[in-house]
Amino acid sequence: MKYFLSFFVLALLCACSDDDTKAPETVPQSKVLMLQVDYTTEVFEAGTEISIDESVPDFEITSTYQEPGDFGGVQLYSSNSNTLLFDGTIIWMGTGVMSYPSNLYDSEDFGIISEPVAQPSESQFSKVVYSDYETYPEDMDYASIWNTIDNLAIVKTYRDSNPEATVKLFLYTPSVGIGNPEEWDWLVFIKN
Numbered sequence: 001m002k003y004f005l006s007f008f009v010l011a012l013l014c015a016c017s018d019d020d021t022k023a024p025e026t027v028p029q030s031k032v033l034m035l036q037v038d039y040t041t042e043v044f045e046a047g048t049e050i051s052i053d054e055s056v057p058d059f060e061i062t063s064t065y066q067e068p069g070d071f072g073g074v075q076l077y078s079s080n081s082n083t084l085l086f087d088g089t090i091i092w093m094g095t096g097v098m099s100y101p102s103n104l105y106d107s108e109d110f111g112i113i114s115e116p117v118a119q120p121s122e123s124q125f126s127k128v129v130y131s132d133y134e135t136y137p138e139d140m141d142y143a144s145i146w147n148t149i150d151n152l153a154i155v156k157t158y159r160d161s162n163p164e165a166t167v168k169l170f171l172y173t174p175s176v177g178i179g180n181p182e183e184w185d186w187l188v189f190i191k192n
Contacts, residue, residue, distance in 0.1 A: 032190065040181050059079065061189065062082075063129075076128060085189065086172075088100075128170040135173050145188065158190045
């Protein structure tokens with residue numbers, strides 16, 4: 001009986017393939033890259049990655065908007081998972097602040113590549129619609145915004161992993177009324 005049990009255990013161990021003993025591979029985590037570009041100087045300032053719970057190749061952005069009578073704000077969400085992507089105040093005759101994401105990495109923290117990432121077609125850019133009173137330039141110059149971030153290694157990684165995804169553009173205007181465009185920023189959202 002003792003030999004039978006030993007033989008049974010040995011046969012069971014031999015029957016297990018290498019694949020049976022490995023941990024299951026994890027599914028790559030979906031993320032959205034948010035990059036901040038100065039509106040007037042078109043200089044890349046900062047950015048971060050935000051994890052989202054979505055498996056779809058592209059994503060849409062929904063919003064909540066509080067019109068600034070004196071104080072207002074806007075929140076942006078990934079529509080499928082309802083993950084917060086951005087939260088910022090808007091102040092009439094003043095300047096609001098971005099409260100989320102709170103930890104942005106400075107432009108110096110991003111790796112640079114020697115060959116720029118090709119600009120997506122204009123049909124792959126999408127303006128974030130958040131209000132009837134949103135402010136966007138009539139003639140969008142996608143090239144000038146893209147040329148600010150096209151040499152970032154992380155942009156190449158995101159575009160290589162998901163080349164068909166749309167690039168979402170949001171013009172954050174924390175000052176309205178007699179708003180100061182020098183305080184405004186483009187926020188560029190790219191999904192991996």
